Amino acid sequence: MNFFKRAWLNLTAKKGRSILLILVTSAIMLFVLAGLLIRNAADTATSNAKKSVGATVTLSANREAAFKKMHSSTSTSKSSRPKLTTSPVKLSDAKKIAKLSNVASYNATVSTSANAKGFDAISTSTSSNTGGGMKGGMGASSSGSGDIAIAGVTSTSSVTSFESKSSKIMKGRGITASDEGTNNVVIESELAKEDSLNVGDTIKMKATTGTKKTYTLKIVGVYKASSSTSTEQGPGATDPSNSVYTSYTFANAIKGSKYKNTADSVTFTISDPAKVSKVKTAGNQLISTSKYSLSTDDSSYQTVKASMNNVKSFADKIVWLVAIAGTIILALIVILMIRERRYEIGVLLSLGESRWKIVAQFFAEMVMVLVVSVVLAGFGGKFVGNQLGQQLVLQQTTTATTSSSSGTTGQPGGSGAPGGSTGSKPSGNMQGGPGSSHTGSVAASQKQTDLDINVTVMDLVELGGFGLAIMFLSIMLASGGILRLQPKKVLID
Amino acid sequence: MLKVNDLGYWYDRQENSLFEHVTLNFEAGTSYAIVGQSGSGKTTFLSLLAGLDKPRAGQIEMNGESINKIGLTNYRKSHVAIVFQSYNLLTYMSPLNNLMTAMAITDSAHRGDKRYAMEMLRKLGLSDEQMTKNVQRLSGGQQQRVAIARTMVCDAKLVVADEPTGNLDEENTRDVIELFQKIAHEQHKCVIIVTHEPDVAATCDHAYRLAQHKFSLEA
Numbered sequence: 001m002n003f004f005k006r007a008w009l010n011l012t013a014k015k016g017r018s019i020l021l022i023l024v025t026s027a028i029m030l031f032v033l034a035g036l037l038i039r040n041a042a043d044t045a046t047s048n049a050k051k052s053v054g055a056t057v058t059l060s061a062n063r064e065a066a067f068k069k070m071h072s073s074t075s076t077s078k079s080s081r082p083k084l085t086t087s088p089v090k091l092s093d094a095k096k097i098a099k100l101s102n103v104a105s106y107n108a109t110v111s112t113s114a115n116a117k118g119f120d121a122i123s124t125s126t127s128s129n130t131g132g133g134m135k136g137g138m139g140a141s142s143s144g145s146g147d148i149a150i151a152g153v154t155s156t157s158s159v160t161s162f163e164s165k166s167s168k169i170m171k172g173r174g175i176t177a178s179d180e181g182t183n184n185v186v187i188e189s190e191l192a193k194e195d196s197l198n199v200g201d202t203i204k205m206k207a208t209t210g211t212k213k214t215y216t217l218k219i220v221g222v223y224k225a226s227s228s229t230s231t232e233q234g235p236g237a238t239d240p241s242n243s244v245y246t247s248y249t250f251a252n253a254i255k256g257s258k259y260k261n262t263a264d265s266v267t268f269t270i271s272d273p274a275k276v277s278k279v280k281t282a283g284n285q286l287i288s289t290s291k292y293s294l295s296t297d298d299s300s301y302q303t304v305k306a307s308m309n310n311v312k313s314f315a316d317k318i319v320w321l322v323a324i325a326g327t328i329i330l331a332l333i334v335i336l337m338i339r340e341r342r343y344e345i346g347v348l349l350s351l352g353e354s355r356w357k358i359v360a361q362f363f364a365e366m367v368m369v370l371v372v373s374v375v376l377a378g379f380g381g382k383f384v385g386n387q388l389g390q391q392l393v394l395q396q397t398t399t400a401t402t403s404s405s406s407g408t409t410g411q412p413g414g415s416g417a418p419g420g421s422t423g424s425k426p427s428g429n430m431q432g433g434p435g436s437s438h439t440g441s442v443a444a445s446q447k448q449t450d451l452d453i454n455v456t457v458m459d460l461v462e463l464g465g466f467g468l469a470i471m472f473l474s475i476m477l478a479s480g481g482i483l484r485l486q487p488k489k490v491l492i493d
Numbered sequence: 494m495l496k497v498n499d500l501g502y503w504y505d506r507q508e509n510s511l512f513e514h515v516t517l518n519f520e521a522g523t524s525y526a527i528v529g530q531s532g533s534g535k536t537t538f539l540s541l542l543a544g545l546d547k548p549r550a551g552q553i554e555m556n557g558e559s560i561n562k563i564g565l566t567n568y569r570k571s572h573v574a575i576v577f578q579s580y581n582l583l584t585y586m587s588p589l590n591n592l593m594t595a596m597a598i599t600d601s602a603h604r605g606d607k608r609y610a611m612e613m614l615r616k617l618g619l620s621d622e623q624m625t626k627n628v629q630r631l632s633g634g635q636q637q638r639v640a641i642a643r644t645m646v647c648d649a650k651l652v653v654a655d656e657p658t659g660n661l662d663e664e665n666t667r668d669v670i671e672l673f674q675k676i677a678h679e680q681h682k683c684v685i686i687v688t689h690e691p692d693v694a695a696t697c698d699h700a701y702r703l704a705q706h707k708f709s710l711e712a
Contacts, residue, residue: 002597006583013585013627347581350545351598352570488545491581492536492655 003357007364017337018369024333025366025373026380028326028470033381033455033463034388035318041385041453042312046305055273055298057103057280059094060265061086062293087291088262097268097283097294104271107159108263110152110251113145114205116242117214119195121147124239146208149243152251156186158269159245161225172199172221179220179247186221190241198222210256217246273301318388323466327473334362334478345482346490359479366471374464378455381463385453494556494683495519495542495651501550502537511537512706513550521650524677524684526694528711529703536655538703539687543575543653544568555651570599574644576654580636588614588624588631588639592646599647613642617672634665641672645680652676654686658693670696 011018066086091108098106115121153159156174161167170189187197197203199219206214225240252259268283270276276296283294338345348358497517503510511534519525519542529535540546541553544565553560560568575581582591592610596603603609614624617638619631628636637657644652654673658666670693677684677698686697694700700711 006594009590010585343581344583344585347583348598349566350543350569350575350581351595352566352568353598354566486546488540491575491577492540492545 003361004364007361007368010361011365011368021333021366021369022372022376024329025369025467026376028322028329029370029373029377029463029467030380030384031322032319032326032466032470033377033459034385035315035322036459036462036466037381037385037453037455038388039312039315039319040459042308042315046308046312055270055276055296055301057097057268057270057276057283058265058295058297059089059097059268059283059287059292060295061089062289062291064293065290088259088264089266089292091261091263091266093287093292094263094266094268096286097266097279100279100282100286102271102275102279104269105155105158106266106268107154108152108248108266110150110248110255110259110263112150112152112209112251112255114148114150114207114215114254115146116148117204117206119197119203121242122191122194122239123147146205147242148205150205150251150254151243151245152248152263153245154180154248156221156223156245158267162223166226167223170222170224172219174221174223175245175247180249182247183215183217183250184220184247185217185250186223186245187219188241188243189222189224191244192219192222194241205254207254210254215250215254217250270298273298319466323470327470327477330366330470330474331477334366334474335481338362338478338481342481342485342490345485346487349485349487350491355483358482359475362479362482363471363475366475367468370464370467370471374460374467377463378460381459382453382455385455494521496554496557497542497551498554499551500538500541500548500553502534502541502546502548507549510549510706512703512708515551515708517701517708519651519683519685521683522677522681523699524674524686524697526697526700526711527685527687527703527708528689528691528694528700531689533703534706535687535703539653539655539685542651542685543573545575572649573651573653574599574647574649576637576640576644576652576657578656578659580633580640580660582628582636582639582643584627584629586628587626588619588628588635588642591628591639592643595643596646599649601646601648603646610642610646613646614639617642618668633660634662634668637661637665637669638672641669641676645676650682652682652684654684656688657686658688658690666690666693 063086069085089108094106094108097103151159153175155176156162156169157176159167162169162174169186171192172186175184175186185203187203192198195203197219199222201219202216203219204214204216206212223245225243248263252262268279270279276298280294280296287294345358349355495518497515497519500515501507501510501513503513507513515538527535527538537546541548544560547561547565555563555568555572560572563572569575582588583594586594589607589610592613593605593607595601596610597605611621611624615621619635619638619642623631623635628639631639637660641657652673657673658669661669673684673686674696676682684697686693688694694711701708702711
């Protein structure tokens with residue numbers, strides 16, 4: 001009969017002790033598994049975030065350089081007040097950057113405004129001029145722009161407010177690349193409701209600049225912007241419901257013929273957020289940096305990454321703390337067990353059994369206990385992991401939201417055109433509108449930080465490995481008693 | 494077979510030695526009794542013969558080889574079987590498993606032979622039912638029989654017993670003594686029994702008395 005069979009006989013003969021050992025070990029394994037599951041889920045969430053949250057690089061006019069130029073001309077000519085002159089982004093430059101590796105797609109954004117003709121823009125008035133309230137039309141009249149804010153885009157699906165679901169297509173469809181050169185438009189649901197407009201209807205808008213031509217647009221979709229976005233408008237902004245999306249070509253046409261094949265900004269979506277700076281460096285070599293600048297925005301990814309790193313770090317601490325505490329607890333239990341079984345050890349030694357085989361018997365017993373405990377922990381691990389993981393994520397997301405929102409509240413908006421671009425820097429005449437990039441990224445991070453906790457065979461194998469290490473260390477710590485034990489002292493003295 | 498040369502043992506100081514300069518020979522097929530008063534050191538002497546402790550002076554030879562050279566663990570495994578007053582069985586096992594364990598550890602020629610172990614237990618008066626239930630459910634006499642059966646299934650040529658009848662009634666004492674004589678004479682083993690009971694000592698072929706740190710052969 002080898003030590004394995006002795007171990008088995010001992011465990012089955014002393015059922016009460018074995019059950020207690022299994023319960024203690026299961027509790028230790030349960031927390032180790034919960035830690036491992038959270039850590040693995042955080043890893044998966046981070047890598048998923050890499051794929052889905054993405055990061056962006058925005059090509060826009062170099063306002064810093066433009067301001068410098070303006071200031072230098074101020075000092076040279078004192079006769080007239082110089083104007084800030086920014087160059088619109090050439091689409092040819094954007095296409096060069098789009099060809100770089102790691103650039104998944106791009107979205108050109110052109111913001112302008114026009115006056116509604118044959119339908120009424122929504123006007124807003126508030127009794128207070130503090131906070132986020134605004135007066136529709138007031139901003140337009142004071143700045144000389146129209147009452148309908150037009151956001152020309154390549155595709156609405158690439159607009160952050162749509163990506164983050166703060167804006168949703170309710171009827172019809174959004175603007176796509178195939179709308180280039182058309183007068184198709186997506187309007188806000190409140191505007192549609194007030195003017196009894198629907199998909200398929202046509203509306204007219206009159207340009208406020210250039211030829212002041214009147215354009216007929218076909219409604220291809222109706223979107224709904226989340227009400228919270230209106231609070232982010234600043235003074236002078238038109239009502240968010242007056243924001244419409246068209247193809248960037250139409251927005252350029254409204255602005256005038258000199259804006260053909262240009263954009264206020266172009267946002268490139270990067271397939272691997274880790275490569276953002278690489279793309280930026282490569283992109284800077286393709287453009288005139290005195291006129292244009294490339295800015296990066298991987299805040300969504302960084303938010304998710306930071307949040308997941310915190311969760312992962314905490315999970316790591318759980319694993320190690322439980323492993324160390326478990327080793328100490330089990331070592332103490334084994335030490336007590338060895339003291340209790342000195343007589344048995346003495347008998348085995350008197351029969352000529354080697355000490356390492358006695359240690360091996362204790363180890364085999366603990367491994368048998370471990371196998372049952374791992375199975376039990378496997379059943380409970382998912383539940384504990386889910387509870388603990390969601391609590392951690394909630395804590396992390398709350399922290400992220402608090403820190404992000406503190407940086408966005410109270411920012412003044414523009415004259416009412418929909419922003420929605422993922423670009424972090426506004427272009428020359430970029431106007432605020434529904435959906436801010438920062439809000440979008442936080443919403444995205446909240447979505448991405450949901451932990452998908454599942455117990456896989458690999459998790460159980462990893463847990464078994466941890467368990468074996470804990471058992472081995474416990475037995476090694478406790479085996480001093482066996483190695484020092486003199487059979488004469490136990491059996492005769 | 495077993496030779497004790499100039500053996501001495503003490504705990505703290507040599508002046509307080511239990512015994513010194515002990516030289517004795519023990520032969521196979523013979524039973525020996527070691528008698529003496531309590532505290533005289535006879536159990537300590539037995540523990541040295543059993544390889545459970547090391548002597549402070551002198552040496553013990555098994556078939557001409559020092560047991561220190563053999564190694565105490567190997568010596569206990571291959572050359573000696575021990576019976577204790579308190580039986581010293583593995584309490585979480587049945588009598589049968591106790592024998593199987595001993596056979597496995599000592600590399601007995603009958604290792605793994607369950608039928609042989611059962612036969613031995615039957616010979617010592619245990620029923621088939623008794624040999625498969627936990628040893629703690631047996632009487633003291635039955636447990637001592639299991640301990641003796643354990644020495645019989647091992648191939649050790651030396652059997653040492655420390656007060657093997659100390660916890661037994663008269664009838665069981667008689668049976669156990671008879672068994673030891675059979676082991677010595679029928680299995681041709683050397684049996685050394687430490688006892689304080691004159692009746693037990695009288696059944697052995699030779700008896701040594703340990704008194705005033707010296708061994709003397711009893712008439």
